[in-house]
Amino acid sequence: MIFVTVGNHYQGFDRLIKKVDEIASRTSYDILIQKGYSRYCPQSARYFEFVPIQTAMDYIRASELVISHAGIGTIILCKEYGIPLIILPRKKKFGEHGTDHQVEIAKAIEERRDDHIFIVYEEDQLEAKIAEVLTKKQKPVPRVNMGRANLIKTIRSFIQEDE
Amino acid sequence: MGRTKKIGLICSSGGHYTEMLQLWEAFEDSPKFLVTYREMTTKDQKGAYFVENIFRGPLTFIKGVGRIFMILLKERPDILFSTGSEIAAPAFYFGKFLFGTKLIYLECSAQVYLPSLTGRCVYPITDLFLVQWEPLLRKYGPKAKYVGGLI
Numbered sequence: 001m002i003f004v005t006v007g008n009h010y011q012g013f014d015r016l017i018k019k020v021d022e023i024a025s026r027t028s029y030d031i032l033i034q035k036g037y038s039r040y041c042p043q044s045a046r047y048f049e050f051v052p053i054q055t056a057m058d059y060i061r062a063s064e065l066v067i068s069h070a071g072i073g074t075i076i077l078c079k080e081y082g083i084p085l086i087i088l089p090r091k092k093k094f095g096e097h098g099t100d101h102q103v104e105i106a107k108a109i110e111e112r113r114d115d116h117i118f119i120v121y122e123e124d125q126l127e128a129k130i131a132e133v134l135t136k137k138q139k140p141v142p143r144v145n146m147g148r149a150n151l152i153k154t155i156r157s158f159i160q161e162d163e
Numbered sequence: 164m165g166r167t168k169k170i171g172l173i174c175s176s177g178g179h180y181t182e183m184l185q186l187w188e189a190f191e192d193s194p195k196f197l198v199t200y201r202e203m204t205t206k207d208q209k210g211a212y213f214v215e216n217i218f219r220g221p222l223t224f225i226k227g228v229g230r231i232f233m234i235l236l237k238e239r240p241d242i243l244f245s246t247g248s249e250i251a252a253p254a255f256y257f258g259k260f261l262f263g264t265k266l267i268y269l270e271c272s273a274q275v276y277l278p279s280l281t282g283r284c285v286y287p288i289t290d291l292f293l294v295q296w297e298p299l300l301r302k303y304g305p306k307a308k309y310v311g312g313l314i
Contacts, residue, residue, distance in 0.1 A: 007178065053180065054207060072177075073181030147295070154293065155190075155293075158290075162168060162241070
């Protein structure tokens with residue numbers, strides 16, 4: 001399954017949903033879309049608006065590929081489970097977010113060259129990128145998150161010092 | 164070593180909430196409570212206090228801020244921890260000035276180069292202020308720390 005998610009942001013992300021639905025109409029990919037506050041209702045792909053986060057986590061774990069906006073929650077979960085992820089950042093000029101910070105996040109991640117996170121900046125590049133990633137047939141490899149471990153350690157020692 | 168500290172965890176829904184769940188382990192030995200927005204995505208969280216999104220209008224703002232105050236009054240946490248966003252601001256100011264609470268703030272990993280509004284708002288009163296991208300240290304004062312990021 002390919003799981004597509006655009007998160008909780010109050011502005012929709014129709015550009016991504018429409019493009020994915022168009023791809024679904026002429027391929028055999030099994031696509032499930034979380035459309036959030038997007039207006040467009042997919043015609044070819046299965047979709048829903050929101051589910052509890054634990055259900056979304058199950059969908060991500062069960063996917064061979066996730067496609068999303070540059071939302072923190074999805075990026076963290078794909079990293080934790082080691083699921084391949086394609087990111088299309090939201091842009092301010094299309095009314096998809098209040099700022100262009102998703103483009104900044106995408107660029108910062110791109111510089112890191114993670115082997116399972118792929119960035120496209122235009123929706124027209126999406127279909128080729130999906131084919132490229134699926135051809136690799138990457139097995140999910142859960143990542144050791146050193147940043148997370150260090151944050152937990154730092155917070156715990158602050159709590160203990162304070163006691 | 165004194166008594167075990169009670170921790171108040173407070174965050175918005177969405178990525179902030181996922182960040183909070185990622186750090187849950189840091190608080191596993193502490194008595195704690197969670198305050199978050201009531202949304203489809205968070206409603207299954209057991210034992211949490213839910214607040215309506217305070218940005219939906221002036222009335223929900225006043226009601227939400229009042230509810231946050233009442234929760235703090237009841238729970239009296241020793242430490243407040245937040246992963247953002249705006250829901251942290253009223254809680255931190257009530258905590259600091261009315262209840263003498265220690266404050267830990269983690270700037271969201273969405274902030275790569277520029278501080279968030281909430282981050283700037285709570286920085287002056289926060290005791291442990293963490294950012295998730297190194298370039299962001301330059302935008303805050305010497306109190307800000309970088310030890311790694313979640314994404």
